[in-house]
Amino acid sequence: MAEEKISRQSDSVQQAWSAELFATASQTWSELLSEHLWKVTSGAGPVLNWADPVAAIRAAGSFLDAGKPADSDELIQRIRGLISEMLSRGQNLHHPRYIGHQVPSSSPVAGLFxxxxxxxxxxxxxxxxxxxxxxxxxxxxxxxxxxxxxxxxxxxxxxxxxxxxxxxxxxxxxxxxxxxxxxxxxxxxxxxxxxxxxxxxxxxxxxxxxxxxxxxxxxxxxxxxxxxxxxxxxxxxxxxxxxxxxxxxxxxxxxxxxxxxxxxxxxxxxxxxxxxxxxxxxxxxxxxxxxxxxxxxxxxxxxxxxxxxxxxxxxxxxxxxxxxxxxxxxxxxxxxxxxxxxxxxxxxxxxxxxxxxxxxxxxxxxxxxxxxxxxxxxxxxEQIFADLVDQVLERSQQFHRMLQEADDFESCNDPACNILTFRYCPDWPGASDPELNWLQREIRTRLIRSGEFYIVQTSLEQTVVLRTTVMNPLTTTSDFGDLLDAVRRTGKQILGERSAGGCG
Ligand SMILES: Cc1ncc(COP(=O)(O)O)c(C=O)c1O
The missing domain is CATH 3.40.640.10 (Type I PLP-dependent aspartate aminotransferase-like (Major domain))
Structure with a gap:
């Protein structure tokens, strides 16, 4: 019935303010967001949906030229399409392998308010x-x-x-x-x-x-x-x-x-x-x-x-x-x-x-x-905030121990909270500081673009380090183990390509 009423409204302004349209659209919204959260929180799909920024801007602009929908069915389809586009092109902070900036995997329920x-x-x-x-x-x-x-x-x-x-x-x-x-x-x-x-x-x-x-x-x-x-x-x-x-x-x-x-x-x-x-x-x-x-x-x-x-x-x-x-x-x-x-x-x-x-x-x-x-x-x-702090700080300590135990990694800070810095230090005889800095940057770029993990980097004085902030209550020690493996694998691949190219 709601759909029928919407179809009689031809004016865009009326539709944009229609409580009935909102009722239908918000069901679509809820369904798509819930599906997205199920998928992302379970660790499926990429963390970052990397795209060339110029192409992404062009794609975003193309939607602005779509003109007026023919009827309410098309309008609802368009809402579905736009939300799907937003969800499939973003940064998935709710993915357990988002361990990047100090922006959390926020509580979805908080988002409702x-x-x-x-x-x-x-x-x-x-x-x-x-x-x-x-x-x-x-x-x-x-x-x-x-x-x-x-x-x-x-x-x-x-x-x-x-x-x-x-x-x-x-x-x-x-x-x-x-x-x-x-x-x-x-x-x-x-x-x-x-x-x-x-x-x-x-x-x-x-x-x-x-x-x-x-x-x-x-x-x-x-x-x-x-x-x-x-x-x-x-x-x-x-x-x-x-x-x-x-x-x-x-x-x-x-x-x-x-x-x-x-x-x-x-x-x-x-x-x-x-x-x-x-x-x-x-x-x-x-x-x-x-x-x-x-x-x-x-x-x-x-x-x-x-x-x-x-x-x-x-x-x-x-x-x-x-x-x-x-x-x-x-x-x-x-x-x-x-x-x-x-x-x-x-x-x-x-x-x-x-x-x-x-x-x-x-x-x-x-x-x-x-x-x-x-x-x-x-x-x-307020106990939830204590629990969240305790949990992410404890996980950070676990990750720190894993870094210390790995022969090919160097932990670069003793974390007071949930920010960890580290370097991948492979057996690379004669590697200079700039070469090791280059390697860290190259690893991060490839890793985040692959969608497998999202981590960041910083410089401590002149040393480039990889940096993670444990800001997701869903991140577990097995994710940390997989992160070390992924960094290793990517590092080896980069060095392999380098020596194959005759620069090594
Ligand atoms: C210590 C500190 N202060 C200020 C800011 C800036 O905060 P916002 O990103 O909310 O503007 C940051 C951001 O990470 C921060 O780490």
Missing amino acids: DAVGSVTNQVMAIYEMGPWSTAVEHALIERLCRKVGWESESSSGVLTHGGSLANLTALLTARNVCFPDSWRSGLPDGAVLVANADVHYCVTRTAGILGLGVENVLRVPVNEQRRMRTDLLDQLLSQLRRQGRPVMAVSACAGSTPTGAFDDLEQVAEICTRHGVWMHVDAAHGGSVIFSDRHRQLLRGIERADSIVWDAHKMMFVPALCTAVLYRNREVRFQTFAQDAPYLFDPSSPGMADIDSGMRTVECTKRAAGFGLWGLWSLFG
Whole structure:
């Protein structure tokens, strides 16, 4: 019957807004996505659907020229075709052999809650445009602050679209608090930001955006575990004080990007307090270990930070993007933007600026970023986050042991969490460092394009290493064993081709 009614509607606009069409289309959507998840989670098919990017762009563009469907049957077929295309051409993060970037195999159920926000277009900035999304965000921020160890009455925060925007937001607040005139008259001469040498590029980028200049990000070297050298941090801050150079903040890592190292936050806090400097912790990756009784100690001292960035779309396993910016001191919450917006600060509704998110985030219209997290947390309680952290960290330790036991692999970090770096080191007499670097890159390229595994690479100083982040609760030790075999096989093949080509 629904189909009949749709067929009488000829106008595209009517169809695009039709609840009946939506009912039929969403059944197709659900059927295709469920089939996809069955297949991918069981490990069938490729991880990455690699395609030449130019060809992929051309293919995507070709759908835009399809014109209007003849009738509702064709419309439903087209919906089926478009969704199938999307599913067959993407990156399959739910495949157990996706062990790549710090983007998780997110809970599909969490995605259902995000989809409600998407279909009903719940947005934020002011409470009345998204009363429930705003309530959800406040409830989540309160819980996350409490997990850090802060009273919800004295702390504050917002959700925003990802760790990069979150670091920008938090450091903008730090800038305006530390240099109160900077919003109107710019930065004081000689101002710097001090950061862990392994800081994520978005923090450096923030220095460019905020007018500090990327050259004024002073990087504190890391030790052999790639944790910030706190003795050198102390020395640097003393030196800057002697030189009269104002410090905007110290940015520490809680789960650094290259290797997942956690700075000694207690020491960093001690030093920042002594020097009277704003302490920022980029806990985009590692904030979630706070849920785990076993691993919480990695974050000891985080409660002394002035600001924290914490990605729920990393180790809380919800779909991107959902990031919290948290402030220990509630007083700073409106200092991110020293700006008047009379239509938002409505004198007839006193107190609403504290509820509305618009005065505290870069975004005006903001997606209801918290629905997936709120849904998952409400369904299973916070224990699920502890379980996920414990599980992926334990699997990472197992993989680390396998790497150490393999004669032809070198483990390049002792993983504090779930990021592992390693190299394939075959018996290749006389191989130079650049040749070994080339081999790692070549192995990764072939491996990911084959669809067999998805892993990434990074450079630790001048050394190219393969890098995996265990971000999928479905990845098992047998996948790790198969990964080592696949790397070996690919490496041997590359070296075989090289010597056959006369270069070996
Ligand atoms: C430590 C750290 N900070 C910030 C970011 C950026 O976060 P997002 O990708 O959510 O913008 C990342 C990304 O991996 C990260 O590892």
